[in-house]
Amino acid sequence: MIRGFVLLLLCQLAGETVSRGLSLPVPGPVLGLVLLFLGLQAFQRLRRLDPEAVGQAEVGRVAVGLLQNLALLFVPAGAGVVQHLGLVAEHGLALAAALVGSTGITLLITVLVFTAVARRHCRLAGGPGA
Amino acid sequence: MPPFSLWVYLSASPLLWLSVTLIAWLAADALARLSGRHPLVNPVLIAVVFVAALLKLTGTEYKTYFDGAQFVHFLLGPATVALAVPLYRNWPLVRRNLLPIAAALAVGSVTAIASGLAIAASFGMPRSVLVSLAPKSVTAGVAMAIAEGLGGEPALTAVLVIATGIIGAVLVTPLMNALGIKDYAARGFAVGLASHGIGTARAFTVDPIAGTFSGIAMGLNAVVTAIVAPLLLRLL
Numbered sequence: 001m002i003r004g005f006v007l008l009l010l011c012q013l014a015g016e017t018v019s020r021g022l023s024l025p026v027p028g029p030v031l032g033l034v035l036l037f038l039g040l041q042a043f044q045r046l047r048r049l050d051p052e053a054v055g056q057a058e059v060g061r062v063a064v065g066l067l068q069n070l071a072l073l074f075v076p077a078g079a080g081v082v083q084h085l086g087l088v089a090e091h092g093l094a095l096a097a098a099l100v101g102s103t104g105i106t107l108l109i110t111v112l113v114f115t116a117v118a119r120r121h122c123r124l125a126g127g128p129g130a
Numbered sequence: 131m132p133p134f135s136l137w138v139y140l141s142a143s144p145l146l147w148l149s150v151t152l153i154a155w156l157a158a159d160a161l162a163r164l165s166g167r168h169p170l171v172n173p174v175l176i177a178v179v180f181v182a183a184l185l186k187l188t189g190t191e192y193k194t195y196f197d198g199a200q201f202v203h204f205l206l207g208p209a210t211v212a213l214a215v216p217l218y219r220n221w222p223l224v225r226r227n228l229l230p231i232a233a234a235l236a237v238g239s240v241t242a243i244a245s246g247l248a249i250a251a252s253f254g255m256p257r258s259v260l261v262s263l264a265p266k267s268v269t270a271g272v273a274m275a276i277a278e279g280l281g282g283e284p285a286l287t288a289v290l291v292i293a294t295g296i297i298g299a300v301l302v303t304p305l306m307n308a309l310g311i312k313d314y315a316a317r318g319f320a321v322g323l324a325s326h327g328i329g330t331a332r333a334f335t336v337d338p339i340a341g342t343f344s345g346i347a348m349g350l351n352a353v354v355t356a357i358v359a360p361l362l363l364r365l366l
Contacts, residue, residue, distance in 0.1 A: 005208070008208040008211045008212055009208060011211045011214075012207050012208060012210075012211050015211070025353065025356035025357050026352075026353045026356070027271065027272040027275065027352055027353075027356070028207070029206075029207045029208075029210035029211055029271065029272075030210065030272070030349050030352050030353060032207075032210070032211040033210055033211050033213050033214045033217070033349055034214075035214075036211055036212075036214035036215075037214040037217055037218055040214065040215070040218040041218065041221075051218065051219045051220075051221070054215060054218060054219060055219075059215065060215050062212070063212035063213075063214070063215035063216075064212075064215065066205060066208060066209040066212045067209065067212055067213070067215075067216070067334060067341075067345075068334070070209055070327050070328075070330060070331040070334070071173055071174050071327070071328055071331035071332075072152075072155045072159075072177075072202065073202055073203065073205050073206045073209055073327070074174050074206075074270065074292050074295060074327060074328055075151055075154065075155055075174060075177045075178055075181060075199070075202065076151060076195075076196060076199035076200065076202050076203040077203060077270045077288040077289075077291070077292055078174060078177075078178035078181075078182075078288075078289065078292035078293075078296075079151075079178055079181040079182050079185065079192070079195060079199070080192055080196075080285055080288050080289050080292075081178065081182055081289045081292075081293075082182045082185050082186060082192050083192050083285055083289075084285070084286055084289055087259070087286065091253070091255060091259065093253075094249075094250060094253030094254075094255055095250070095255075095259075095263075095290070095293075097249055097253065098246050098249040098250040098253070098255075098263060099246070099266065099290065099293050099294050099297055100297055100301075101245065101246075101249045102242065102245040102246035102249060102266070102294075103242075103267075103294055103297045103298045103301060103324050103325060104301055104305065105241060105245045106238055106241050106242040106245065106267065106298075106320075106323065106324040107298060107301060107302055107305055107306075107320045107321065107324045108305070108309075108320075109237060109238060109241045110234045110237065110238035110241070110319065110320040110323050110324065110347075111234075111306065111309070111311055111316050111317060111319070111320035113230075113233050113234045113237045113238065114230045114231070114233070114234035114313075114315075114316040114319050114320065115230075115311060115313055115316045117229055117230040117233040117234070118227060118229075118230040118313065118315075118316065121229045121230060
């Protein structure tokens, strides 16, 4: 388990180094994600791994464990609301309208664009998949 | 040790606040499970309200709390990297959907930033709040960095990001069911784009494909928002 965790940390570390070193807009953990993904694909090409086996590999077990508890990781930042109760009291209605309205519109537009393009793409390609 | 001194010691120790965070989460998650994962019974919301109420009641500074809770917060980075695993597992399905992903990403990312700014601006919110609001759909660490770069307030951004995540996680299931959308790749992508990791956590509880596409949307939108948010703010 420690090995799997170290692999995640090393990918993040490499991502942060590249992101900060080159002042890229892409955040370090996202670069780390890309790096780990490319690494897994490289292992598959060497026939050391396949999409079924990754779940049993150390990194796979750690990843699944973290992702199963992903929502927990947001609790500390969320509790930061105690520092902004004044702002919430003053602008609560406007903030609620902006957040609920914008999130609803974003969900709606994103899913409609995705399904519309998937349907069109599927028809043109003449195959299943989407 | 007399009870008061004991409290003075414990209330300043990372041990207490780390334990409180984890216990609040276990209790909130148990409630969510009891409700059959009803979208309204969001475990992040319950845990945050519980912790915030406890901090207020005991008059504890957020900084003191965070000294303990930072060990949980830190795992957000490795968890983002961990999204590579479901992405790798489902790569053939992702590859077949590259075109819908690109289109939904471009339109959705701009919609998320612009609609939030437009509604808040129509209420006459000050510019410092608008700047902090712009990256609200992106995962916490990234959004805070974006807001800071633009002259916003990162701590406020963190709270707006969590609120956005909870709202998306609550809205997505009823909204998608009402629209009759059964494509779990599309549903997951939308909630990951709009509500980052909290939306992704919700998506994984509904369907593994939805969770995978949600994680992809979250990663991609972090990159696109970092580029687009400064451009849109210049238009205000």
